[in-house]
Amino acid sequence: xxxxxxxxxxxxxxxxxxxxxxxxxxxxxxxxxxxxxxxxxxxxxxxxxxxxxxxxxxxxxxxxxxxxxxxxxxxxxxxxxxxxxxxxxxxxxxxxxxxxxxxxxxxxxxxxxxxxxxxxxxxxxxxxxxxxxxxxxxxxxxxxxxxxxxxxxxxxxxxxxxxxxxxxxxxxxxxxxxxxxxxxxxxxxxxxxxxxxxxxxxxxxxxxxxxxxxxxxxxxxxxxxxxxxxxxxxxxxxxxxxxxxxxxxxxxxxxxxxxxxxxxxxxxxxxxxxxxxxxxxxxxxxxxxxxxxxxxxxxxxxxxxxxxxxxxxx
Amino acid sequence: xxxxxxxxxxxxxxxxxxxxxxxxxxxxxxxxxxxxxxxxxxxxxxxxxxxxxxxxxxxxxxxxxxxxxxxxxxxxxxxxxxxxxxxxxxxxxxxxxxxxxxxxxxxxxxxxxxxxxxxxxxxxxxxxxxxxxxxxxxxxxxxxxxxxxxxxxxxxxxxxxxxxxxxxxxxxxxxxxxxxxxxxxxxxxxxxxxxxxxxxxxxxxxxxxxxxxxxxxxxxxxxxxxxxxxxxxxxxxxxxxxxxxxxxxxxxxxxxxxxxxxxxxxxxxxxxxxxxxxxxxxxxxxxxxxxxxxxxxxxxxxxxxxxxxxxxxxxxxxxxxxxxxxxxxxxxxxxxxxxxxxxxxxxxxxxxxxxxxxxxxxxxxxxxxxxxxxxxxxxxxxxxxxxxxxxxxxxxxxxxxxxxxxxxxxxxxxxxxxxxxxxxxxxxxxxxxxxxxxxxxxxxxxxxxxxxxxxxxxxxxxxxxxxxxxxxxxxxxxxxxxxxxxxxxxxxxxxxxxxxxxxxxxxxxxxxxxxxxxxxxxxxxxxxxxxxxxxxxxxxxxxxxxxxxxxxxxxx
Numbered sequence: 068x069x070x071x072x073x074x075x076x077x078x079x080x081x082x083x084x085x086x087x088x089x090x091x092x093x094x095x096x097x098x099x100x101x102x103x104x105x106x107x108x109x110x111x112x113x114x115x116x117x118x119x120x121x122x123x124x125x126x127x128x129x130x131x132x133x134x135x136x137x138x139x140x141x142x143x144x145x146x147x148x149x150x151x152x153x154x155x156x157x158x159x160x161x162x163x164x165x166x167x168x169x170x171x172x173x174x175x176x177x178x179x180x181x182x183x184x185x186x187x188x189x190x191x192x193x194x195x196x197x198x199x200x201x202x203x204x205x206x207x208x209x210x211x212x213x214x215x216x217x218x219x220x221x222x223x224x225x226x227x228x229x230x231x232x233x234x235x236x237x238x239x240x241x242x243x244x245x246x247x248x249x250x251x252x253x254x255x256x257x258x259x260x261x262x263x264x265x266x267x268x269x270x271x272x273x274x275x276x277x278x279x280x281x282x283x284x285x286x287x288x289x290x291x292x293x294x295x296x297x298x299x300x301x302x303x304x305x306x307x308x309x310x311x312x313x314x315x316x317x318x319x320x321x322x323x324x325x326x327x328x329x330x331x332x333x334x335x336x337x338x339x340x341x342x343x344x345x346x347x348x349x350x351x352x353x354x355x356x357x358x359x360x361x362x363x364x365x366x367x368x369x370x371x372x373x374x375x376x377x378x379x380x381x
Numbered sequence: 382x383x384x385x386x387x388x389x390x391x392x393x394x395x396x397x398x399x400x401x402x403x404x405x406x407x408x409x410x411x412x413x414x415x416x417x418x419x420x421x422x423x424x425x426x427x428x429x430x431x432x433x434x435x436x437x438x439x440x441x442x443x444x445x446x447x448x449x450x451x452x453x454x455x456x457x458x459x460x461x462x463x464x465x466x467x468x469x470x471x472x473x474x475x476x477x478x479x480x481x482x483x484x485x486x487x488x489x490x491x492x493x494x495x496x497x498x499x500x501x502x503x504x505x506x507x508x509x510x511x512x513x514x515x516x517x518x519x520x521x522x523x524x525x526x527x528x529x530x531x532x533x534x535x536x537x538x539x540x541x542x543x544x545x546x547x548x549x550x551x552x553x554x555x556x557x558x559x560x561x562x563x564x565x566x567x568x569x570x571x572x573x574x575x576x577x578x579x580x581x582x583x584x585x586x587x588x589x590x591x592x593x594x595x596x597x598x599x600x601x602x603x604x605x606x607x608x609x610x611x612x613x614x615x616x617x618x619x620x621x622x623x624x625x626x627x628x629x630x631x632x633x634x635x636x637x638x639x640x641x642x643x644x645x646x647x648x649x650x651x652x653x654x655x656x657x658x659x660x661x662x663x664x665x666x667x668x669x670x671x672x673x674x675x676x677x678x679x680x681x682x683x684x685x686x687x688x689x690x691x692x693x694x695x696x697x698x699x700x701x702x703x704x705x706x707x708x709x710x711x712x713x714x715x716x717x718x719x720x721x722x723x724x725x726x727x728x729x730x731x732x733x734x735x736x737x738x739x740x741x742x743x744x745x746x747x748x749x750x751x752x753x754x755x756x757x758x759x760x761x762x763x764x765x766x767x768x769x770x771x772x773x774x775x776x777x778x779x780x781x782x783x784x785x786x787x788x789x790x791x792x793x794x795x796x797x798x799x800x801x802x803x804x805x806x807x808x809x810x811x812x813x814x815x816x817x818x819x820x821x822x823x824x825x826x827x828x829x830x831x832x833x834x835x836x837x838x839x840x841x842x843x844x845x846x847x848x849x850x851x852x853x854x855x856x857x858x859x860x861x862x863x864x865x866x867x868x869x870x871x872x873x874x875x876x877x878x879x880x881x882x883x884x885x886x887x888x889x890x891x892x893x894x895x896x897x898x899x900x901x902x903x904x905x906x907x908x909x910x911x912x913x914x915x916x917x918x919x920x921x922x923x924x925x926x927x928x929x930x931x932x933x934x935x936x937x
Binding site for chain 1: 443445447468472473474475476477480481483485488489490491492493502503506507538540551554555557558
């Protein structure tokens with residue numbers, strides 16, 4: 068177990084180093100002068116020179132590279148070219164807001180998806196199953212921006228039950244914060260939940276016919292325990308793997324959801340930064356999101372390993 | 382069909398049982414009219430080939446058939462009618478009074494729980510005991526079924542145990558409720574013969590200690606002769622004959638029973654070892670020479686590699702069949718695969734007709750490869766389902782650009798004739814054929830380029846015994862007619878004896894004995910071969926009883 072953990076941690080560090088290097092080269096691969104590109108055609112030579120200095124573009128290549136990593140390890144992600152503020156001032160709260168959306172959605176999607184998948188699998192080929200399969204196809208097919216816009220129109224404009232587009236910090240007013248959370252979370256959950264329902268259903272259809280489920284029945288176990296302990300539990304292995312992939316999809320979807328619902332998360336920070344060619348901010352966001360994805364995959368692997376002891380040897 | 386009239390009361394009786402399955406809307410019968418009974422402490426064997434309905438019969442006792450099944454008739458157990466019994470009442474019987482064990486313990490045990498936990502679960506679903514009490518009981522059970530170091534094994538996952546230990550754990554779980562009836566569905570089919578002998582011995586002792594009635598479902602007449610008191614022969618969902626075991630073997634009544642018994646490859650058959658080769662004098666020498674062959678499977682990152690074959694030496698002379706015998710994991714398949722180049726030899730050489738093929742590459746290898754070919758174990762998965770059987774047989778010729786289209790078609794027809802299939806079948810697809818017919822296609826494909834050497838890796842072990850007999854006869858006739866040499870890989874000593882001239886015995890990747898087939902199999906020199914021979918049951922109750930005591934003496 069320790070060995071596996073060390074091995075996987077080593078892999079995660081290697082992945083991070085690769086992502087970091089890609090981010091480093093990203094800015095330097097822009098044709099021409101990145102400082103000029105960032106500032107636009109109208110900037111004066113003086114401004115460009117200043118920016119070059121701020122982006123450490125005048126140093127030797129090696130010192131640029133090691134300087135980049137050195138600052139990174141000190142938690143210095145640079146200064147925004149647009150606002151002049153240190154990236155570390157804004158990033159954590161933005162990241163927190165996005166993670167709140169993503170994690171709450173994923174947790175809900177897992178909870179509801181597994182539950183619905185179990186219902187569908189145990190009633191295979193009956194009306195409940197057909198309805199759930201149809202519903203999940205709908206959930207997967209509807210793009211996030213359609214669902215988000217529809218929800219916004221119905222629940223915030225036609226029947227204003229929930230507050231539209233006004234983000235309130237949980238520290239200021241927890242209740243309003245929860246209310247504002249509802250629509251974006253529902254939007255994100257819908258698609259993921261559909262994916263997890265389908266995965267749970269198909270995995271369980273397989274485990275329900277497995278020999279060990281027949282064994283569990285033959286020893287006189289109550290049916291609900293047969294299903295939960297034997298069929299559902301073993302079906303969780305592919306479901307957890309799917310969930311980790313689904314998390315990356317969710318992070319991608321926040322770009323749209325945050326825009327639709329005016330949610331001040333990391334995606335909208337990224338969108339703004341891309342529009343303004345604010346390279347230090349782009350670098351910081353890409354790096355932090357990549358770190359999260361790598362961490363989640365690591366956790367996913369550990370959970371799968373815990374769920375399926377056979378992975379230990381193979 | 383009448384059952385024996387005895388004054389003993391039956392513990393389980395099945396009366397005119399019929400089971401239908403709903404398959405794509407239509408009801409298809411699987412069991413038509415089956416009646417039999419099992420007395421207290423008796424071992425009854427349900428025998429038949431695949432599709433005979435023996436497993437379906439056993440599953441219907443505990444109501445374990447799927448939802449697409451319907452049953453008629455009656456199954457009574459201790460005066461209770463089991464068919465149509467409600468959920469809770471049936472559940473209380475399952476595992477407690479009637480228990481089951483299944484064929485493949487790897488899949489029958491849940492891979493994500495320790496065996497201890499699964500046994501404890503079985504105990505606790507019938508009795509109100511604490512976890513600790515149940516654990517103590519589980520330990521005791523594991524000890525009773527002969528699992529070494531039960532204190533450690535109780536916390537092992539199924540994949541950490543050997544096949545035999547898994548089946549023992551399965552049996553421990555089954556007897557945890559002290560049942561009156563144990564239904565064992567092919568309990569030893571997935572196991573090696575030496576392990577099979579141990580498991581049968583365990584079942585025999587449990588029956589004595591616990592007074593268990595055992596219903597054993599099997600296709601192996603040797604197993605029947607070894608353990609059964611009474612035999613019920615099934616065919617296509619019907620009972621064709623039932624008789625006490627001695628009478629069944631000595632004087633089978635029904636033609637099907639006779640056919641079934643005749644199809645079992647016998648170990649005391651004359652064999653072919655003494656048979657002279659036609660070209661005895663010319664003795665054109667060896668077609669295959671394997672020298673100091675090592676095969677190592679590389680381990681993963683930071684893991685140890687696994688050496689499957691250690692310094693094996695083999696030769697096959699022209700026109701002879703060498704039987705390569707061993708238990709699972711002995712490396713016999715690996716050797717076959719190394720010869721045809723499907724795995725790489727780590728050291729040593731493989732010479733075919735005097736040429737070392739281990740280092741042949743590219744064009745040279747392709748040109749040489751037509752001289753040898755392979756028949757695989759499972760004909761279902763080794764034929765491409767999207768190719769017609771004619772295309773499958775023609776594939777080697779097309780790949781080697783052997784002949785023009787019409788010549789290839791002609792050759793396909795000849796090959797189909799040789800394997801005794803209608804020549805008009807070339808356009809059919811594998812799924813339209815039975816297992817035995819598919820294996821004939823596998824043989825025809827292997828013979829397409831008239832190889833000098835045929836490697837047959839367990840070609841009949843996936844087949845029913847009567848089908849196996851016809852495929853073996855066909856293979857033997859073809860070999861005599863076409864004169865190819867053959868390395869025949871098998872775990873079945875009877876099959877090897879009936880077919881092979883010479884035998885080589887493998888254990889843990891090493892050759893332990895080789896020589897003429899009759900010598901090795903009747904007068905084995907090494908301990909391992911002796912144990913292997915003693916463990917393989919023969920289809921004769923009296924002879925088997927003798928062999929069993931010989932085996933016991935050896936095991937002590």
